[in-house]
Amino acid sequence: IAQKSAKGYALYELSFDKHTPLRLTLMSELRRAIEKNDLALFYQPKVSIQTNELYGAEALARWNHPTHGFIAPDEFIPMAERTRMIKQLTQWVLKRAFRDCATWHEQGIDIKISVNLSTRDLHDPDLPDLIAGIAAATGIKPEWIILEITESAVMNEPENALAIINRLHDMGYQFSIDDFGTGYSSLAYLKRLPLAELKIDKSFVMDLMNSENDVAIVKAIINLAHNLGLYVTAEGVETNAILEKLKEYNCDIAQGYYLSKPLPVTEFNNWVKKSKA
Numbered sequence: 676i677a678q679k680s681a682k683g684y685a686l687y688e689l690s691f692d693k694h695t696p697l698r699l700t701l702m703s704e705l706r707r708a709i710e711k712n713d714l715a716l717f718y719q720p721k722v723s724i725q726t727n728e729l730y731g732a733e734a735l736a737r738w739n740h741p742t743h744g745f746i747a748p749d750e751f752i753p754m755a756e757r758t759r760m761i762k763q764l765t766q767w768v769l770k771r772a773f774r775d776c777a778t779w780h781e782q783g784i785d786i787k788i789s790v791n792l793s794t795r796d797l798h799d800p801d802l803p804d805l806i807a808g809i810a811a812a813t814g815i816k817p818e819w820i821i822l823e824i825t826e827s828a829v830m831n832e833p834e835n836a837l838a839i840i841n842r843l844h845d846m847g848y849q850f851s852i853d854d855f856g857t858g859y860s861s862l863a864y865l866k867r868l869p870l871a872e873l874k875i876d877k878s879f880v881m882d883l884m885n886s887e888n889d890v891a892i893v894k895a896i897i898n899l900a901h902n903l904g905l906y907v908t909a910e911g912v913e914t915n916a917i918l919e920k921l922k923e924y925n926c927d928i929a930q931g932y933y934l935s936k937p938l939p940v941t942e943f944n945n946w947v948k949k950s951k952a
C-alpha cells in the first residue's frame with residue numbers, strides 16, 4: 676500500500692468540480708468499484724484510556740483506484756453524497772463491517788465497531804430495515820455496533836433524521852456524535868438525540884500541548900458529555916503526551932496514529948494479538 680501522505684494513503688489533488696467530466700467518470704467508476712468489491716474497509720483501534728484495553732474500532736472506507744491509487748474518503752464521500760451514490764456505498768460498508776464484526780465476535784474478540792453514516796443516510800426511510808436485514812444475514816447483535824452521525828447531518832431536516840435515529844436506537848443500535856464542536860452545533864439537539872458516545876474532533880485534540888484554548892475546549896466537552904451520561908472518545912491522538920493529558924482530564928477512549936493508524940483486517944488482527952501479548 677502506498678503511503679504518501681500523513682493520512683496513510685496518497686491524496687490526489689483532483690478538483691471535483693460539480694460539472695467536470697472527470698467527476699462523472701469517477702462516479703461511474705465508484706459504482707463499478709462497489710459492484711466489483713474494489714473498495715476496502717480499514718479499521719482504526721479505539722483504546723480505553725484508563726485500562727489500556729481495546730474498546731473497539733472505527734470502520735473507514737478506502738478506494739483503491741486502478742489509475743489514481745488510493746483516493747481519500749474526504750474526496751469521494753462528499754461526491755457520493757451529492758450524486759446519491761452514498762446509499763450503495765453505505766450499504767457496502769455496513770455489509771462488510773457487520774461481517775467482519777461477526778467474525779471477530781466468533782473469535783472471542785469482544786469489540787464494538789463504529790460505522791459512519793452520512794447526511795443522506797439519515798434521511799433515508801429504508802435505512803432501519805436495510806440495517807436489520809444486514810444484521811440478520813451476518814448474525815451481529817445491535818449492541819456491537821456504534822453508528823456515527825454528525826451534528827450537521829442531523830440539523831438538516833432534524834425531525835426526519837430523529838425519527839430514523841430513534842427507530843435504530845429502539846432496535847438496540849448505539850449512536851455517537853462525530854466531529855463534535857465543528858458543526859452548526861446546537862446543544863438543543865444534543866439533548867434530544869439518544870447518544871451513547873461523543874467524539875471530540877481531532878482539530879481540538881492535535882494541538883492540545885500548545886493551545887490553552889484547546890485545553891479549555893477539550894475539558895469542557897468531556898465534562899459536558901459526562902454530565903449528559905455519555906462516554907467520550909478523543910480522535911487524532913498522535914503522541915503519548917496528548918494521551919497522558921487526556922487521561923488526566925478523564926477522557927474515556929482514545930483513537931489516533933499514536934495508538935494505530937487505520938489498518939486492513941489482517942493487520943488489525945495482528946495489532947490485536949500484539950496488544951494482548
Ligand code: C2E
Pocket residue numbers: 682719734735736737747748749752765768791792793853854877910911912913930931932933936937
Ligand atoms: P472521521 O469520521 O472524522 O474519521 C477520522 C479520520 O481521522 C480518518 O480519516 C482517520 O484516518 C483520521 N485519523 C485518525 N487518527 C488520526 C490522527 O492521529 N491524526 C490525524 N491527522 N488523522 C487521524 P479518513 O479515514 O481519511 O476519513 C476521513 C473522513 O471520511 C471520515 O472522518 C469520515 O467523515 C469519512 N468517512 C470515512 N469512511 C467513511 C464511510 O465508510 N462512510 C462515510 N459516510 N464516511 C466515511
Ligand code: CA
Pocket residue numbers: 733791823853
Ligand atoms: Ca467518524
Ligand code: CA
Pocket residue numbers: 853854874876877910
Ligand atoms: Ca471524526
Ligand code: CA
Pocket residue numbers: 854
Ligand atoms: Ca472528520
